[in-house]
Amino acid sequence: MLDRHAIPNFRRLLAFDAAAETNSLSRAAQMLRLSQPALTHSIAQLEAELGERLFERSPEGAFLNEAGRVFHRRSTRFFEQIRRALAVAGGRGVGAATVDLRISKLATAQVRGLLAIWRAGSFRAAARDLGIAAASLQRPARDIEQIVGVPLYRRSALGLTVNETGAELARRLALAVGEIRSGAEEIGAASQARASLRVGVLALAPRVLLARASGAVLTEGGLQRIEVVEGPYAQIASDLNDGALDLVFGALRAPPPFADLVEEPLFEDPYAIACRHGHPLTQSRVVKPSALARFDWLHPTAGLPRRDVLDELTEAWGLAAKVQFETTCLTTITALLASSDRLSILSRWHIDLDGRLARVNLPPIPHARRDVGLTFRRNWLPTPFQAQFMEGLRKEAKAIAA
Structure with missing residues (x-):
């Protein structure tokens, strides 16, 4: 259960949540229309999976212990996320009773299938990731679509994949599943x-x-x-x-x-002009922007925030507009600065925390607060x-x- 992509068993969580809310295994069984042995077995399986007992049982009822209270906080958030997910997917006309009915019909295989298709980008790729035939994925995928009551899939160049509604439902279901993983971690479920x-x-x-x-x-x-x-x-x-x-x-x-x-x-952490220690510009107490024109520049890739600032400075300070070298790789920029007289634009703290670099002593660079x-x-x-x-x-x- 602690694996980030593992899907919890919905039936066991429903059984646990009902017992936690009623403090009674018999009332919880009646609520879910199960036999008491079936409900007790589901809770026992959940406890075995977590490696922790969640209830203290007595003639007065079944009461959450400390681990159970911690896990119940997460299971409550899990079902709240599920309710929001189904309500959003179903549209404005879906009431709370309808959402709860749909939750009772959800199965682990259906959620696993939808999340796999969302992550992989197509039915075919999802089936491969799950290690099953594509035909075996069709049934649970269509079942969850019928439960939700709206189309969840569309045709694409990659084959059948989730549509916008299906993607948002899958995202919200993934967040819900994360609550159970966090709950398992909090109560110390056995895992590395x-x-x-x-x-x-x-x-x-x-x-x-x-x-x-x-x-x-x-x-x-x-x-x-x-x-x-x-x-x-x-x-x-x-x-x-x-x-x-x-x-x-x-x-x-x-x-x-x-x-x-x-x-x-x-x-x-504002931007500053970076150079190597011992650079000719570091010999001056105050540097005028015009002095920067004598040196070559290492440009961040177009579209990055600091590239936008550097482009504005190039125009404002009359620097050469040519771009000889650009990269998104910060390690490369830092290495080239440290081994040459080139200049670039980096954040103040990045420069100060790197022992190879220095700041050119200029007035603060004009840009939006960073x-x-x-x-x-x-x-x-x-x-x-x-x-x-x-x-x-x-x-x-x-x-x-x-």
């Missing part, structure tokens, strides 16, 4: 990934802060795991919105590109491990800002 975090990191984010915050929460021989994913902002933000990432650290866009994302500024911070989903509930990491990152950012 017991406490996990996936962080998206943008190009100029100060890596030293990430390293310090990670070192503070990772214990020697512990079961914690932090995975850092680097990439362009558009992809990182999309992965965060889809639930593939838990958190993003780096420059904020204000506002973010998706309505479900929120930003938390940590410190300002804050570094955290981006996360609006209704995200971090696990204790994730919250501890965030607090450590905030602490390190506060120190560097001071």
Whole structure:
């Protein structure tokens, strides 16, 4: 269950949730129209899967223990996400009773199939990823479409894939599934990934802060795991919105590109002109912009925010408009700066934290305010491990800002 793409068993979660709400196995069984032995068996299977007992049973009823209360918080959020997903997919005319009826009909195989098609891009690719024949995927895929009551698929150049409604339903279902994974981690379900975090990191984010915050929460021989994913902002933000990432650290866009994302500024990190230590321009206490025209430039790739700023400076300062070298690779830019007299534009803290680079002593570069911070989903509930990491990152950012 702790695998990021594993799908929890809906029947077991419904049984657990009903028993948690009623404090009675018999009343929960009646609510779900199951026999009490069948409901008890479903809960026992869930407890076995998690490796933890969730209830204390007595003649007065079945009551959640501490692990059960923690897991119930996540299962409640799971079903809230499912309800929102089905309500959005079904349109305005869908009432709460209809949504609950549809939830009762959902099966694990149906959700697994829809998510696989969404992630893979087509029925054929999804079947290959699941290790089944494409024909075997047709039934669960069509069943969930009938349950939701609206078309979820369309024809494309790659074959049959999800349409806009299907993609949004799949995204919301993926976020719901993440709640169960987080709940399993919180109660310490046996796994080498017991406490996990996936962080998206943008190009100029100060890596030293990430390293310090990670070192503070990772214990020697512990079961914690932090995975850092680097990439362009558009992809990182999309992965965060889809639930593939838990958190993003780096420059904020204000506002973010998706309505479900929120930003938390940590410190300002404006752009500056970068060069190597010992560069001729570092010999002057104050450098005039006209002096920059004597040197070649390393350009960020067109479309990046700092490239837009550099293009504006090129025109304002009368610099040569020629572009001899451009790249998205920050490591390459840094290496070339350190080994030549070329110039480039980087963030202030990136320059200061790299021992090979220096800032050209210019007045502040005119550009829109640039804050570094955290981006996360609006209704995200971090696990204790994730919250501890965030607090450590905030602490390190506060120190560097001071």
